[in-house]
Amino acid sequence: MPKKEKRKRRKHTASASASSLSDVCNVTGLNDGPANLDGLGIGGMGDDVMDCLSEMAASAQVAASGAPGSGGNAATDTAEPSTQTEKDPPKLSSPQPPGIHQIPNLRIELARHLQMQNLSTFLLKSCPGLRMPSFERWVLDSKLEEADRLQCIAEEWAENPSLRPSERPKKKYGRAAVHIANGGDSGREQDEARQEKDCDLLLAAERRLPVQMGRQRRRDRAGQWIQLVDRDPVLPYSANETDASCKRLLAELTAVMAANQSTEEDQEDDGTLPKSAEMVREMCSRAGEACKELHAMERRLGKHQKFGWDSGSKKRKRGGSGGAGNVDKIRVEWHGEKDAPARQESKVCSLVYTPKPKKRKRPKSTTGNPYRTKSTADDNKQEGDDSASQRKSKPFVVKVNGSHYRKLRSMFDATYHAAGTSLPTDQATHAFHAAVFALVIRYSSLSGGQMLNDFRGGGMQGAVHEDVFACLSKWLGGEGTECFASPFNATLKRFCSAFPSPDVDGHFGGSSGDFFRPPSEAEFLRPGWYELNPPFSPGLMGKMEHRIEELLAEAQRRELEVTFVVVIPTVLDGKPLIRGEVGEAIQSSKKKKKRQKHEDNPREASDASPLTATVHRAASQSFRQLIDNPHCKQHIVLPAREHGYIEGGQHLRPTRYKESQSATSVIVLSTKRWLTEDDETQFERGIRGAFASRHAEEVRQRKGKSRPALDTTSTD
Numbered sequence: 001m002p003k004k005e006k007r008k009r010r011k012h013t014a015s016a017s018a019s020s021l022s023d024v025c026n027v028t029g030l031n032d033g034p035a036n037l038d039g040l041g042i043g044g045m046g047d048d049v050m051d052c053l054s055e056m057a058a059s060a061q062v063a064a065s066g067a068p069g070s071g072g073n074a075a076t077d078t079a080e081p082s083t084q085t086e087k088d089p090p091k092l093s094s095p096q097p098p099g100i101h102q103i104p105n106l107r108i109e110l111a112r113h114l115q116m117q118n119l120s121t122f123l124l125k126s127c128p129g130l131r132m133p134s135f136e137r138w139v140l141d142s143k144l145e146e147a148d149r150l151q152c153i154a155e156e157w158a159e160n161p162s163l164r165p166s167e168r169p170k171k172k173y174g175r176a177a178v179h180i181a182n183g184g185d186s187g188r189e190q191d192e193a194r195q196e197k198d199c200d201l202l203l204a205a206e207r208r209l210p211v212q213m214g215r216q217r218r219r220d221r222a223g224q225w226i227q228l229v230d231r232d233p234v235l236p237y238s239a240n241e242t243d244a245s246c247k248r249l250l251a252e253l254t255a256v257m258a259a260n261q262s263t264e265e266d267q268e269d270d271g272t273l274p275k276s277a278e279m280v281r282e283m284c285s286r287a288g289e290a291c292k293e294l295h296a297m298e299r300r301l302g303k304h305q306k307f308g309w310d311s312g313s314k315k316r317k318r319g320g321s322g323g324a325g326n327v328d329k330i331r332v333e334w335h336g337e338k339d340a341p342a343r344q345e346s347k348v349c350s351l352v353y354t355p356k357p358k359k360r361k362r363p364k365s366t367t368g369n370p371y372r373t374k375s376t377a378d379d380n381k382q383e384g385d386d387s388a389s390q391r392k393s394k395p396f397v398v399k400v401n402g403s404h405y406r407k408l409r410s411m412f413d414a415t416y417h418a419a420g421t422s423l424p425t426d427q428a429t430h431a432f433h434a435a436v437f438a439l440v441i442r443y444s445s446l447s448g449g450q451m452l453n454d455f456r457g458g459g460m461q462g463a464v465h466e467d468v469f470a471c472l473s474k475w476l477g478g479e480g481t482e483c484f485a486s487p488f489n490a491t492l493k494r495f496c497s498a499f500p501s502p503d504v505d506g507h508f509g510g511s512s513g514d515f516f517r518p519p520s521e522a523e524f525l526r527p528g529w530y531e532l533n534p535p536f537s538p539g540l541m542g543k544m545e546h547r548i549e550e551l552l553a554e555a556q557r558r559e560l561e562v563t564f565v566v567v568i569p570t571v572l573d574g575k576p577l578i579r580g581e582v583g584e585a586i587q588s589s590k591k592k593k594k595r596q597k598h599e600d601n602p603r604e605a606s607d608a609s610p611l612t613a614t615v616h617r618a619a620s621q622s623f624r625q626l627i628d629n630p631h632c633k634q635h636i637v638l639p640a641r642e643h644g645y646i647e648g649g650q651h652l653r654p655t656r657y658k659e660s661q662s663a664t665s666v667i668v669l670s671t672k673r674w675l676t677e678d679d680e681t682q683f684e685r686g687i688r689g690a691f692a693s694r695h696a697e698e699v700r701q702r703k704g705k706s707r708p709a710l711d712t713t714s715t716d
Contacts, residue, residue, distance in 0.1 A: 097415045097509065098502035100423065100431045103305045106328060106353060108298055109441040110396060112234060115290040117449030119283065120457075126279050129256045132448050132457040133536070134249065134611070138283070139446065140460070141245035141539030142236035147226055147517070148543075149198055154225045157202070165199060194238045205229045226517065230295075233499055234445050237291040239284040241277070245539055248618050250280050255610035305434050309427055329354045330433040334402075347402045351437050355393040398440050398452060404651040408436055408487060408508055415509035435507040440651070442504050443486060451649050460535035461648030462658070463489035464567060467690035472529060475675070475683050476563055480529040483515045488651045492531075496523075516547055524551050529563040536569050538618035545622040552631050552671060561672035570637055570663035571616045571623035626667050633674040636666040636684050644693030655702070657694040664691070 120135045157164040205228040231237055239246060253276035308327045333350040412432045416423075423431070440452075447457035469491050472480060482495035487508040490497075496515040497505040505511045513519045515532075524530070534544050548564050555562040627635050644659045666687055668674075675683060 096501060096506075097421070098506045100416070100421065100428075101304060101307075102502050103431065103434050103507065104438045104442070104504055105298070105301055105303060105305050106434060106438060106441070107301055107355060108294060108303075109438050109445070110353075111297055112232070112290075112294055113441050113445045113449050115294065115449075116234065116445045119286055119290065120448035120450060122286065123279065123283060127253050127256055127276075129260055129611075130253065131611075132450070133459055134252050135448050136446075136457060136460050136535065137537040137539075137615075138245055138249045139234065139236070139448075140535055140537045141248065142239045142243065142287075143234070144516070144539055144543055145243055145245055146231070146236050146238070149194075150202060150226045150229060151517075153198055153202055165203070190240055191242075194240065197238055201229045201231060224519070232291050232294055233503060234442070235287050235291050235294070236284075237288060239287055241280050241284060246280050246284065248538060249283075250276050251614050251618070252611055253279060255614045259610045305438075307427070307430065307434075328356050328434075330430065330437060332433060348399055349402055349405050351398045351400065351433060351440075352395050353398070353437055354395045357393060398437060399652065400436065400440065401651055401653075404488060405436070408432075408439070411487060411508040411510065415507065418509070435504065438504050439487060439508070442499060443488065446498065447648070451652060455649055455653060458648035458652075460537070461486060461489060462533075463491070463646040463648075463650075464531070464533055465644075465646065465690055465694070466491050468567075468687070469531065471683075471686040471690045472531065472565060475679075475686070476529040476565075478528055480531055481512065481523075483530050483532045484534045487511075489646060489648075516543060521554075524562070525554060525558065525560065527561045529565060531565050531567070533567040536615075536619070538615065538622070541568065541619050542622040545625050548626075548669060549629065552629075552669060556631075556671045561670075563668065563670035563672065566626060566665075566667040566669065568623070568626075568665055568667070570665045571620050572613075572663075623665075626669070627665075629669055631669045631671060632667060633670050634666075634668040634680060634683070636687055638664040638666065638688065638691055642693065643688070643691035644695050655695075655698055657698050659693045659695040666691075 116139075120132065123135050124130055124132065202225065205225060208228045209225060241247075241250075257276060306327055330351055330353050333352060335348045335350065409432060412435065413428075416428075443461065444451040444458075447461065450456040451458045463485070469480070479494075480492060482490055482492050485491075485495035486497050487505055487510075490510060493510055494512055495510055496513060496518070497511045498514070499505045500511040500513040501507075512523050518524070532544065532548075534540055544566075548566070552562065552564070626632065638660070640661055640663050641659055643664060644657055647653050647656060647658050650656050674680070
């Protein structure tokens, strides 16, 4: 047989086998079929392709027949676990660190920080009287709605693969894109454009799904699928004014603007201040444009930070280490301490980030060109001088408290020591500084991008005192889990955070993932207690209440003793919260403080009251569902100014504690038998003592009227 004919026959056999391979890929979770052969390591159809195909066909037959003792087919692998093992608590796996080379790109973090700062400044200046928490609530709720849309689409595709589009939608250009960006003929076109964008992101992320995910539960598979979606971690990429978060922001803007007009009766409305609906629409548009700019910057610079010891970095110095060469550099400056031993007692340090120098632009030569005049040569010289001055990149400085610096260093070292990662000391130190810098910038961006300038924002990142966890551990036993925390304010070893691994929080260990989408449901299907102190955002509170109800129902079905301790602001919706002498004392104290506030500053009272009432009205439904839940065992109300928290920006501020200006509710929901009446009284007394404000004592100590300054190194 001629060699050419043999080659054709071999090619035909390989293509026929590849067509049958698509069924195997669909069984294992790859919906693209032969397009994903490269990801399986058999791209190119080499000489050993027939052996690979035969092995995969054999594995497909095993999957179809079922494992020995399973008594089922492949469809049973995606079902829930058998009831015989449901009562057994699942084993928890320690979170895996993302790796040193997955630290976020610091230039992109700074660009995002600037975008968030501009966005929050626009909102606050457009509506005088509005505060930063309104912007933070809009960002948090918009990101939750964005993730819910993606998860809904992913679950529909996993349940019915026929709904999945065969190819990515075509991008629109020219007048069609401008028409949709300007609002189109109706909101339907905007919804369709956003649906196409969501599907495009999911299809792009599906290529990175591992093969083993095809046998997981539909909910877990959708959660991990969303984590692979290439979207901004802070900015909402497709917010719409018809979303619930935008409607709540619209209500807050309307309330504040109405209060401003009522207090300034002598000033007529001349139309210079944009209306609330136009402001919300402009916010959504600016957020979308910022996401596009950051995405283009990420494609140009790369998603992760480059170091001097990387094999791909250019122009490295010989023998260079941590940051040497033509790369970004970060150095640490300790304030007030010059010798190394005293650094352990220093209170403040500065992280100075210096981007790599820009390439020098050579001025155009005028020699040999008779048409170049003297003025043109002078202009080129001026341009050369300007470019030389621009080559010197300005450093960006971030100050961090020394106690938090040492706490993060211990968490960083413990994370990578447990993972078996070994780096030279100087390289590990430089990587740690880059991770801390990215962490500070990321959480400042989440708070509106103004924490580093004037400490504005960050109230959503507040934490409870360490004594609260000691009290809960005493009465509930064992060590619990913080469901809303960060590496800055985490007290327990296990916590959930906003940016888990492989994002920035994963470099500091302990983070078990997002509370709403953990890597596995095993994180919450085990006996124990969980503390929840979420940001006071109506959308987030509603989703948290629904999530807690699902976990309690599943724990009761599995006969697990699980307790959730929720710490949230008390929602004042006009209905009685508690009865008895304590409730009457709280109500009389509130009336007295409200009357005194109106007498002292009527303008401030009139401005704050409508906004507070609007937020409480939006959060009243989820609050009522929590306290009316059949698993609610106890509800403790802490009066305002009689308890306190830890500052959300504790890693930046000179003070650590703050006094709460509003009442707080401690709601205990549990599936186990609760305490006796006497024990409930003792438990409530312990909670009130643990929440007692430490702000006044800290101020006295700082002024020197009492003992020396507080030792803040206890959190290390």
